[in-house]
Every structure is written in structure tokens, then in C-alpha cells.
Amino acid sequence: MEKPKVGIFSMSSCEGCLVQVLNLEDKILEMMRSVELVDCRLLGVKKSYDRLDIAIVEGAVMSDEEERELREIRERSKILVALGDCACHGGRFLFKDFKFDSVPVDLPRGLKSFRADPLDKYVKVDYYVYGCPIDGDDFLRLFKELLMGKEYRPAPFNVCAECVLKDNECLLDKGIPCLGPITRGGCGAVCPTSGRRCIGCRGLAEDANVDSLIEIFTKRGIEVPEYLWELKKQVGGGRRG
Amino acid sequence: MERFVVITKEDFTVLLERLLGAYQVIAPVEREGRIFLSYVSDPAEVNMEYKGTTLLPPKRFFFPEVEVLFTYRVTGGRVELYDKLEEVRGAKRALLGVRPCDIKSLEILDKVLIGEYKDPYYAARRDGTLIVGLTCNEPDEYCFCAFTGSGPQASGGFDLLMTDLGDRYLVEIGSDKGERVVNLNLDLFKPASKDEVNEREEMLKRVEAEIRRQELPDLTKVYEAFAKNFDAELWLEYGRRCLACGKCNYVCPTCRCFDVYDEPSLDGSSGKRVRVWDSCHFLSFTRVAGGKVFRSERPSRVKQRIYHKYCYGVDEIGEIECVGCGRCIKVCPAGIDIREAAKRVVEL
Numbered sequence: 167m168e169k170p171k172v173g174i175f176s177m178s179s180c181e182g183c184l185v186q187v188l189n190l191e192d193k194i195l196e197m198m199r200s201v202e203l204v205d206c207r208l209l210g211v212k213k214s215y216d217r218l219d220i221a222i223v224e225g226a227v228m229s230d231e232e233e234r235e236l237r238e239i240r241e242r243s244k245i246l247v248a249l250g251d252c253a254c255h256g257g258r259f260l261f262k263d264f265k266f267d268s269v270p271v272d273l274p275r276g277l278k279s280f281r282a283d284p285l286d287k288y289v290k291v292d293y294y295v296y297g298c299p300i301d302g303d304d305f306l307r308l309f310k311e312l313l314m315g316k317e318y319r320p321a322p323f324n325v326c327a328e329c330v331l332k333d334n335e336c337l338l339d340k341g342i343p344c345l346g347p348i349t350r351g352g353c354g355a356v357c358p359t360s361g362r363r364c365i366g367c368r369g370l371a372e373d374a375n376v377d378s379l380i381e382i383f384t385k386r387g388i389e390v391p392e393y394l395w396e397l398k399k400q401v402g403g404g405r406r407g
Numbered sequence: 408m409e410r411f412v413v414i415t416k417e418d419f420t421v422l423l424e425r426l427l428g429a430y431q432v433i434a435p436v437e438r439e440g441r442i443f444l445s446y447v448s449d450p451a452e453v454n455m456e457y458k459g460t461t462l463l464p465p466k467r468f469f470f471p472e473v474e475v476l477f478t479y480r481v482t483g484g485r486v487e488l489y490d491k492l493e494e495v496r497g498a499k500r501a502l503l504g505v506r507p508c509d510i511k512s513l514e515i516l517d518k519v520l521i522g523e524y525k526d527p528y529y530a531a532r533r534d535g536t537l538i539v540g541l542t543c544n545e546p547d548e549y550c551f552c553a554f555t556g557s558g559p560q561a562s563g564g565f566d567l568l569m570t571d572l573g574d575r576y577l578v579e580i581g582s583d584k585g586e587r588v589v590n591l592n593l594d595l596f597k598p599a600s601k602d603e604v605n606e607r608e609e610m611l612k613r614v615e616a617e618i619r620r621q622e623l624p625d626l627t628k629v630y631e632a633f634a635k636n637f638d639a640e641l642w643l644e645y646g647r648r649c650l651a652c653g654k655c656n657y658v659c660p661t662c663r664c665f666d667v668y669d670e671p672s673l674d675g676s677s678g679k680r681v682r683v684w685d686s687c688h689f690l691s692f693t694r695v696a697g698g699k700v701f702r703s704e705r706p707s708r709v710k711q712r713i714y715h716k717y718c719y720g721v722d723e724i725g726e727i728e729c730v731g732c733g734r735c736i737k738v739c740p741a742g743i744d745i746r747e748a749a750k751r752v753v754e755l
Contacts, residue, residue, distance in 0.1 A: 322691030
């Protein structure tokens with residue numbers, strides 16, 4: 167059987183997600199044995215090819231040129247994977263516009279927002295690997311399931327579920343505006359475990375209840391950030407049936 | 408053999424050292440002001456003076472949140488299985504300092520997991536674990552075991568049950584296994600006096616009175632009220648508040664729903680089957696082939712857990728499945744209080 171052809175591409179990003187992939191070290195060699203890597207600038211691979219089985223794209227679209235490049239990648243690929251928060255949501259850390267379909271961090275004063283779009287604004291994305299940066303094992307799981315022809319599913323729970331299993335004290339109870347209750351989990355609650363609030367880098371949980379989180383903030387005397395009010399307009403109390 | 412013996416706190420440290428030589432010991436430890444159960448290697452780590460409950464219940468030591476059930480390898484067209492049960496079977500453990508409510512929760516789990524269908528992994532861990540309980544001297548604000556019939560007394564389910572009497576522990580022997588531990592350490596124990604046994608009764612009465620200061624109905628008898636009010640307005644209200652985070656399930660000593668998945672190696676030649684905790688609050692919990700989610704509305708998921716505790720348990724195993732530990736109340740970011748919900752349902 168011919169090995170699946172894989173290309174790895176970067177739009178505008180810090181390439182941190184790709185570094186997470188390279189950090190898989192021993193496993194990356196095994197991964198590369200089961201596929202044919204034909205295109206990856208970071209690894210200095212550039213073979214000639216026509217069609218791709220799997221395109222892995224990190225980064226946000228910030229220019230017309232990137233938009234064109236992305237559309238071209240999509241055309242020649244069977245499966246397109248968005249790798250990391252920039253590719254999935256446009257990237258909070260590129261100081262993007264708040265009124266978007268994601269949970270952003272507070273914008274540093276004086277910085278204007280500018281174009282930083284998620285891939286699916288322009289092309290169909292088959293699979294999303296969330297997080298800033300992504301979790302290497304999460305990527306590995308996706309990779310295996312793609313090779314087996316199975317459907318990859320991100321973690322079905324929000325950050326709180328994993329946080330409580332770490333025996334952590336809830337940051338909300340300490341008056342810290344943690345976004346864990348509305349953020350997709352799968353990260354192992356790494357931020358709250360080290361005492362830092364969740365800033366929502368994996369995007370909104372499937373059934374995020376923004377209304378309730380605002381109530382929780384208010385009850386605990388935590389100032390409700392502007393973007394939560396924006397989110398409330400978009401998703402409110404979450405799914406209704 | 409006497410049913411009650413006493414051991415001084417000094418001698419208890421000696422006992423702990425001996426237990427550490429013979430068992431893997433799980434005990435309450437304190438870190439940054441929080442109490443949780445953990446494997447220990449030094450008597451100094453153990454904190455038997457804690458108030459209320461541990462953050463997470465003991466179930467994870469019998470039914471871990473992530474558990475590899477077996478691994479497999481494909482060689483020459485044949486599949487070889489290696490059952491992890493073999494590793495679980497040999498362990499000899501002692502679980503120390505568990506509260507009567509948590510002891511009761513293990514009895515409930517037994518009915519479900521070693522009942523009609525036997526979970527061999529859970530059963531092996533239960534078999535190999537000595538249960539040394541510890542009654543409460545001081546409940547916390549979330550405790551309501553007196554209303555669920557699961558405390559502050561423990562009527563069974565332990566090998567030994569300790570009560571803190573200041574400078575010594577009164578120890579009730581609850582099984583042959585427990586008696587063996589006492590017999591092997593006779594130099595540390597002496598028979599309890601009537602006064603000491605009475606002292607425990609007084610203590611437990613005082614704790615019960617403290618818990619009963621909150622006014623709640625008898626939660627072992629709320630079945631009818633719940634059955635009648637399945638469509639009550641209050642469930643919509645709880646549903647609006649619920650974050651569907653599943654923390655209540657994870658900290659509940661009797662919640663035991665799980666999911667199973669396979670984790671193959673990259674080349675497909677080997678792999679493992681893994682069991683992880685699941686939660687009836689997740690949308691994925693009732694997602695079936697084709698994508699349909701049966702309990703897509705949040706009130707129906709909030710209800711699922713609470714009804715399972717007070718009604719479905721009665722149907723399935725003949726008793727309620729809430730032990731009144733209060734952990735779900737303590738961890739709920741939205742402040743959903745199962746006691747309050749039950750009380751409101753009864754008063755409807």
C-alpha cells in the first residue's frame with residue numbers, strides 16, 4: 167500500500183504548535199515512517215507532488231497571499247487539519263478582533279485589532295486540533311485515527327472536568343476570572359493547575375453556558391470582561407435542544 | 408475477641424509504620440490546606456485530623472479515572488492479549504481514614520459493579536484492600552449524611568473503624584480481616600472500656616445533631632416526590648445554571664459511568680483498551696451513531712444525575728445512591744445544591 171502523502175504548512179503563527187509536534191521526538195520518527203512527508207518548510211522538506219492525502223495547517227490567515235495559499239492547499243488535499251488556536255479560531259495571541267467566534271484574551275492597551283482569520287473562514291476544515299499551543303499527544307491521537315480511517319473527536323468535556331481530577335482548588339472561589347467552565351478541555355487543565363486562570367485557548371466548549379459564567383463572576387464579585395458580554399450575545403446559555 | 412479496642416495516637420504511628428511494611432497505604436494527606444487521599448510512604452504524611460471530607464472520594468482507588476484494561480499485540484496474524492487484571496490482582500492495600508459516608512459509597516458501588524455484572528478490575532481492587540474508616544468529629548458545612556442514612560455512624564463495610572478520642576483512637580473491629588490486623592499487633596491495642604465506647608456514641612450523637620441543624624427531609628424517602636415532579640419548573644432553573652462541566656460526577660463517590668476506547672500504536676501492531684470516567688452532563692454521553700444526542704437539553708442532564716441518586720438507585724439496587732458527602736455542592740461553580748433541590752422537590 168502506498169503511504170499517505172502529508173504536507174505541513176504554516177500561515178501566520180509563532181510555529182509553536184509545529185514545535186509541539188517536533189517535541190514528540192521518538193514518536194515523530196515512527197510517525198514519519200508511516201507516511202510520506204512531501205512538504206514541510208520547518209523541516210526543510212520540499213518534494214514535488216500533485217495531490218496530498220493530509221494537509222496539516224497551523225497559523226491564522228493574515229494576508230491575501232496566505233488566503234490564496236490556503237485555498238490552493240485545500241484544492242489539492244483530501245483532508246485538511248487546522249492545527250492550533252490560530253488555525254482554529256484566528257489566534258487570541260495575534261490580538262485579533264474580539265467580536266469573533268472565540269474567547270479572546272484582554273487586548274493590550276493601544277493595540278488595534280487587525281486581520282487574523284481562522285482557516286474555516288475561507289476553506290472547509292475537516293479536523294481541528296485545539297490549543298495554544300496544541301497538546302502533542304492530542305495531535306498523535308488525531309494522526310493515528312486518520313491513518314486508521316477513524317473519526318477524530320476532540321475531548322467532550324470542558325477544562326473544569328480535568329481540573330477537579332487534579333485536586334485543584336477552584337480559581338473562581340479565589341475570585342480569579344477563570345474561563346475553564348466554558349472552555350473546551352483536553353489540555354489536562356494545565357493553566358489552572360499551575361495557578362493561572364484559563365484564558366480559553368481551546369475555544370468554546372460544545373455546550374458553553376456563558377450566561378451562567380457571567381452570573382458566577384457577578385456573584386463572586388469578579389468584574390465581567392467585555393468579551394464575555396460579546397460572547398453572551400452570540401451563545402448565551404448554550405445549546406437549546 | 409472484643410469488638411472494641413483502643414490504641415494511643417503514639418502507638419497508631421507505630422501501627423502505621425508496620426502497615427507500611429505490609430501494605431500499600433492510601434491515607435488522607437494535606438497539601439496547601441487541602442485534604443486528599445494519596446499513597447503514602449511515611450507516617451508523617453498522614454493527616455487523620457481533617458474535618459469533613461477529602462476533595463475527591465476513594466472511588467478512584469478502585470475505579471481509576473483512566474485505566475488500561477488490556478494491551479494487545481498482533482504477531483504473525485494472531486492477536487495476543489495481555490490482561491491488566493493480572494497486575495491489579497496481586498496488590499495488597501490499606502485505605503485509611505475514610506469517612507462513614509465514603510464507606511457507604513463503596514458498598515453502593517459493590518452492589519452495582521460486583522452485582523449482576525461483575526467488574527473484575529474493581530472486584531480485585533476491593534478484595535485486596537483493607538478498609539480502615541475514621542468517623543467524623545467535625546462535619547463541614549456541606550455534610551448531610553444524617554439525612555441519607557449513611558452517617559455519621561457506619562453500620563458496616565469496614566474492616567476497622569476508628570474514632571478520635573483526643574489522645575487515642577477507639578477502634579471498632581468490623582471483619583475477620585480487621586481482627587487479624589489487631590491480633591497481629593496486640594502489643595499496640597488494649598480492650599476498650601465501656602466509657603470509651605460511650606464516648607464515641609456521645610461524639611457521634613453530637614455530630615449528628617450538628618448535621619441535623621439544617622432542615623432537610625429524610626432523603627431515603629423522596630422517591631415519590633421526585634417521581635411526581637419530573638416536569639417541575641425548578642429543573643429548568645437548575646438547567647439554566649448548570650455549566651455541564653461534570654465536576655459533580657467526578658467528585659461523587661457513587662457516580663461510576665465510564666467510556667471505553669482503543670489506543671492503537673502508530674503501525675497498528677499493538678495497542679491498548681482504555682476505560683475513562685464519563686459524565687451524564689456531557690453532550691457526548693448520550694450521543695449515538697448518526698449524531699443524535701438524547702439529552703441535548705441541559706435540564707435533562709441535571710435531572711439525570713439527581714434522579715439517579717434518589718430514584719433510579721432505588722429501582723436498581725434498592726436504595727438511594729447519595730451518601731450525603733456534599734462534595735458535588737462544594738465543587739459546583741454554579742452553586743447547584745442537591746440538598747436544596749431535594750428539599751424543594753419535596754415541598755412542591
